[in-house]
Amino acid sequence: MCLVTFGIKGQSLNKKITRQLKYSLSEVAKAKLRNPKVVSPRSMRDDTLFMVPSKDWTSGFYAGNLWYTYELTNDEFWKQKAIEFTAPIENEKNDKTTHDLGFKLYCSFGNGYRLSSNPAYREILLQSARTLCTRYNPIVGSMRSWDHSTDKWAFPVIIDNMMNLDLLFWAFKQTQDSLFYNVAINHANTTMKNHFREDYSSYHVIDYDAKTGKVTKKNTHQGYSHESAWARGQAWALYGFSMCYRETGNKVYLKQAEKIAEFLLNHPNLPKDLIPYWDFNAPNIPNAPRDVSAATIMASAFYEMSIQVSGKNIYYREIADRIIANVSNNYMCKPKTNGGFLLNNSTGHLPGKHEINVPIVYADYYYLEALLRKRILDKIKN
Numbered sequence: 402m403c404l405v406t407f408g409i410k411g412q413s414l415n416k417k418i419t420r421q422l423k424y425s426l427s428e429v430a431k432a433k434l435r436n437p438k439v440v441s442p443r444s445m446r447d448d449t450l451f452m453v454p455s456k457d458w459t460s461g462f463y464a465g466n467l468w469y470t471y472e473l474t475n476d477e478f479w480k481q482k483a484i485e486f487t488a489p490i491e492n493e494k495n496d497k498t499t500h501d502l503g504f505k506l507y508c509s510f511g512n513g514y515r516l517s518s519n520p521a522y523r524e525i526l527l528q529s530a531r532t533l534c535t536r537y538n539p540i541v542g543s544m545r546s547w548d549h550s551t552d553k554w555a556f557p558v559i560i561d562n563m564m565n566l567d568l569l570f571w572a573f574k575q576t577q578d579s580l581f582y583n584v585a586i587n588h589a590n591t592t593m594k595n596h597f598r599e600d601y602s603s604y605h606v607i608d609y610d611a612k613t614g615k616v617t618k619k620n621t622h623q624g625y626s627h628e629s630a631w632a633r634g635q636a637w638a639l640y641g642f643s644m645c646y647r648e649t650g651n652k653v654y655l656k657q658a659e660k661i662a663e664f665l666l667n668h669p670n671l672p673k674d675l676i677p678y679w680d681f682n683a684p685n686i687p688n689a690p691r692d693v694s695a696a697t698i699m700a701s702a703f704y705e706m707s708i709q710v711s712g713k714n715i716y717y718r719e720i721a722d723r724i725i726a727n728v729s730n731n732y733m734c735k736p737k738t739n740g741g742f743l744l745n746n747s748t749g750h751l752p753g754k755h756e757i758n759v760p761i762v763y764a765d766y767y768y769l770e771a772l773l774r775k776r777i778l779d780k781i782k783n
């Protein structure tokens with residue numbers, strides 16, 4: 402089955418993807434022999450494959466990539482690999498010390514349940530959703546993101562946390578327990594109220610007084626400055642509010658996503674190829690590193706928005722197609738390099754001086770998700 406080729410000469414894109422992922426499996430197997438405590442590849446650091454234990458916030462993406470590849474190819478080989486890499490993430494279902502349960506467990510077990518209906522996966526996901534809800538504070542109206550950096554923040558909520566709501570909406574649909582739904586929409590509403598500037602760009606970290614619910618700080622952690630627009634944060638916001646519209650049908654969320662889209666797509670610092678610099682206000686644009694992960698998250702969200710917004714559907718669809726074509730043609734890793742990652746040039750944490758302009762696993766995850774969304778849309782069109 403041929404997916405889309407986007408003008409890539411010779412091989413079809415899906416062949417390129419599966420060849421590179423097979424190389425990745427062999428590199429990951431070697432890394433696991435060196436250190437049995439790690440479970441998934443995260444990125445390249447110092448030209449070496451950087452592997453993480455299940456506790457890391459990125460641990461579920463690789464299993465997700467394998468499930469998506471199974472979905473793209475229908476090849477049982479990928480299903481078996483996906484099952485293998487999903488299993489160790491179960492460790493995280495009871496971890497009350499982080500908000501990252503959605504990233505870890507919904508990308509792995511969530512896709513696994515969707516594609517295999519394994520009842521054990523359903524229980525693991527429900528337990529993860531229950532654990533995530535323990536981080537909700539009704540006075541603040543949000544789930545606390547981080548327990549670390551207590552010297553800086555008392556009750557930090559980061560824009561990335563919007564991505565965890567998918568797990569809660571799923572748990573509500575499975576159980577009809579309104580707790581999951583209410584936590585999700587309250588979190589979204591509080592984020593909408595406090596995270597955004599007038600131009601619909603988003604702060605990264607909002608800190609709250611947990612006793613009064615008052616906002617005490619509007620900060621960044623991974624962006625250039627407190628007042629800058631960190632690219633991946635804007636992409637999480639776009640994706641998060643479009644997802645909230647899908648799950649609730651409440652047009653307020655769609656309007657929010659559209660306003661964020663307007664900010665992104667009309668920004669003078671958005672490059673012509675639509676692959677953002679790591680921060681829209683990075684000081685050394687046009688020489689600043691790009692963030693391909695922000696681009697693939699945006700592309701996946703724009704495909705979703707193209708079926709949500711009447712009138713602008715072709716516009717969002719074309720934007721997403723352009724991002725995916727540019728990424729596929731110009732940002733792919735050369736075969737059998739970079740530990741087997743698909744895409745290069747993502748920036749994880751520039752102020753922290755790591756993962757700058759390198760392959761990162763979540764860029765691949767949202768790329769594969771976008772390709773699948775594109776395939777569905779292409780079928781509808783034809």
Ligand code: GLY
Nearest residue numbers: 458561623633749
């Ligand atoms: N959730 C952390 C990040 O986007 O880097």
